[in-house]
Amino acid sequence: MDVSKKLLIVTFTMFALLTGLLIVASHTILLSSFSNLEARDTIKNTEKIEQAIAWETLSIDRTARDWAFWDDTYEFVDTLSPKYIESNLDDSTLYDLDLNVMLFINKSGKVVYPMSVDLINEANVPVPTGILEQIDSGVLTTRENEDYIHGVILLEEGPMLIVARPILLSLEEGPYAGTLILGKYIDSSYIASLEERTQSSLSLYTLDTEMPPDFRDVFNEVTIEDTTAVNILGDERVAGYFALRDTTGKPVAILRADYPRELYAQGTKTLFYIYGFLLICGMVIGTATKFSLDRLLVSRLIAIDSFLEKVKKEKDTSKRLEMEGEDEIHRLSKGINEMLSSIRLAEQELKAREYEKKFILDSLEEIVVLRDPNFNIRWANKTALKNGDLLTAEVKELKSEKPQTKKAIYQKLQQPQAPIWTDQEFTSPEGKTWLLRSKPVCDEAGNTIAVLETGVEITERKKYETELFHAKQDAEVANRTKSDFLANMSHELRTPLNSIIGFSDLLYEKIYGGLNERQVKAVGNISSSGKHLLNLINEILDLSKVEAGSFELHYSMFWLAEAFAEVRDMLFPFAASKGIKIELEIENSLPRINGDRERLTQVLSNLMTNAVKFSNENGCVRVKALQSNNFINITVSDEGIGIAAADHDKLFKPFSQIDSSSSKKYQGTGLGLALVKEIVQLHGGTVWFKSEVGKGSTFGFSIPLCGRNE
Known part of the structure; x- marks a missing residue:
């Protein structure tokens, strides 16, 4: 049986099996996917209703805080x-x-x-x-x-x-x-206002009343397991359920949100179109594949086989194989032709390469010298020959103050455990400075068989290094002056901005009289922008105080759990808006610590804010604290975008962000992590992190229980 018949049988068998597998897989996977997609969509929409009730609670709480x-x-x-x-x-x-x-x-x-x-x-x-x-x-x-x-x-x-x-x-x-x-x-x-806002149909039943059967079916899941449940109400409707809890956390009512099953119905309809399409495509593609393989592959392989038999028989390497097309078989024919040509050209190419190497080395402005084991010059380029005094002069090894001959340095390289190379400096009579490097050339056994010397003129570089040193000193003086100025300007910058924020808050709360909706929005923008600006100024001034050496800590004894709760409550609205959960895992036996509570709260706020900011929606931020000997170890982990290994060096550096595109999407000055590192180190602690792109980040720090260890 020839190749063509074998291809016919194999092609149609493969496409028949593939079509059958695709139909079975489509029915199993896609139908399951549509069901899962419907469930996820129902849970997402139901969680929006639950979040709306949570926001209502937060709104009432803000009013309670204002009055209380x-x-x-x-x-x-x-x-x-x-x-x-x-x-x-x-x-x-x-x-x-x-x-x-x-x-x-x-x-x-x-x-x-x-x-x-x-x-x-x-x-x-x-x-x-x-x-x-x-x-x-x-x-x-x-x-x-x-x-x-x-x-x-x-x-x-x-x-x-x-x-x-x-x-x-x-x-x-x-x-x-x-x-x-x-x-x-x-x-x-x-309930009607919730339905209007969420575009859903809602039903509420308390646990002390008789509930419909579908409520009883999901009772344990939404009250005991504390999750959002999904229940199919028929071919037309699907429902999501969640529990409302009293002040002690016990469930008291169940709320149901009904939605039409449009997504699942459309998916089922789509499956039938896919089945028909797969059957037709399988037959058409199988037939086309057979004829295409015959024309594009089989006939051309036969031609290549005939050509190779002819070359073998006649032993004539001057023949060339002509094959049309721009595919792999065409490239194979070109490879055969090139292989025949390469036999004649090999010797010529070898000579040309030797000439190229010599030409390149002679055209270099650097010195290149190869010496044999007896320190005799085996080869030198034109630059080395023009500067013959460099081949025999005494030079100053950079690791030693005593001038030595080059032969002595070469003998040093031949000793056991010798350095990989030695650097030397030499000043010629013309006043030029050269940097010379000697490197041993070893065989496979590790024995030195030659020494390669290279040299480059560094006169301008030495001059530049001197100028750079003086410029660095001037820059350090200017930086210290800047830091002192910013640290001393703290009161002058904060006082007027606090007044702007305070009076805008009074206007927003209508202390001086009523405002229309546009005025309230404008005053709110003034307040939020002022607070954002004040936070940026505080970060810059704090970092300036650190640089100026005037940053002070105010120690006191406090419970770390209180600081965690304070930061969590502060971040709750921001996290809830992205559907992010904040989980605290604090060791029960954790003692009180001695530190600056305000600054350590600032550290927690910066780390947890970053974790929420760079987390994906509906993710989770985990904060852990445990005692290890006389230290408290704290970690903040997220499931967000992560940080590439190439960007790890940018972390904890002032005014540094991972990339400019992130700075546009995620606002910030790049000072948060720099301040975290400085505050933790001032407490006598250390900071660490680990991260991987797409797999989130973990930032951690440890501080002593009893203040800074001197």
Whole structure:
């Protein structure tokens, strides 16, 4: 059987098997892929609804913090000042805040001033009994300055979002005066607004009511395993479920979001088109492949075989094989022709190469000399011959102050454990300086069989090195002057910028009167830009203080877990906007540490902000802290874009970013990691990192428990 028939059988057999495998694989993989894609899309859309409720909680919490950390509120809890009520607690207060409940509770746990309205009917109503009962039981009252209570509570009137904050004097550092409770019903109006914002159909059932069968099917998954569940409701609908939890973290209700199964239906329809297309393509391609192989491959291989038989028989290497085309077979024919020609040209090419080497070495301006084992010159280029005094002069070895003859240096190279080369300097009578290098040439056994000498004139380079040294000294003086100037300008730069931020915040909070929507947006832009600018100035000034030697640490004893929680709360809105989770793993037995809390919090903030900034959406940032002997080891890991090995040297350098394209996408000055390194080292600690492109990064540092080790 010839090659053509074999190709026919093999081609159609392969395409029949391939078509069958593709149909089976398409049905299995694509159908599964469409199901998985539908599930992921449902989870993503459902998580957006869950995130919207989380943002609602954050919005209520921001309002609670504004009121609870207000000095006038602190006085009002004890005095019940009518002036405070008249100025701040009129009938429109809860409507303006879009809240149903506002309760002021003193430190004894007694409600001193309640407010409760029906937002839908616009009427004052009594405070729900369920809230009062939980206040009496202490569930909704704070006891410490840092208490923060939030969640969903079940009332007879319906579920309600609750946020409770301690009433303090002077933000979070003052004494405790009581509790401020804010609440908003998750009623039909709120559900309708969520449906409008998320373009979905929502259903809410509390755990104390009879739930439909589909809710019971996913009950354990969304309440015990704490995940978003997906359930197919039929050929037309798919649903996502998640749990709402009370102030203690226990599930109290399940929310369902319904979506049409358009993606899965379109995928199923597409599969049938793929099956037909694969069958037709298999038949057409198999036939075309057979005829193409016959024309492009088989017939040309036969021609090559005939030509080689003829050359072998006639022993005539002058013949040439002519083959049309620009493919591999054509290149094979050219290779055969070149192989025949190379036999005649080999000797000529060898002579030409020898001439080229000699010409190149003679055209060099550098000295090249080859000496035999007896130190006799075996070969020297024209430059070496023109400077004959360099071949015999005494030279100064760079590692030794004593001048030596070249022969002595050569003998030194022949000794056991000799250096790979030696460098020497020589100044000619004309005043030119040469750098000469002697390098042994060894055989396979490691024995020195010759010495290669090379030399280059370095007169201008020596002059440049002297000028460069003086320029470096001038630059260092200028840099120190700059650092001293920036360090001394700290107050002058920060004071006016703090005033701009402070007054813009007052305008944004409408302290001086109402603003329209455009004015509020403009004032908010002023405040956020000012704060961003202040942060940049602080980073530059801090680094300048380090360079000027005026950066000081203020040591105190504190719990590291408190600093972690503070940074996590600060970054939560930023992380939540990208769907990123921040996980803290802190050793339970971790003792208090002695350090500058503000600066170490700054280190954690810089590292965790970078981790969130450079993480992919829906990723995870993990922060770990554990004790090792007398040190605390802290690591911050992300699952983001990672850092290429070639860019590792740029990290921890001031004003250095990985590349300009990243600097446009991820804003920053490049000072964050530089300050991290300086602050950790001032504490007597060390910084390390590991990263790989596409696999995230891990930054870590260790600091002593009892302050800097002197």
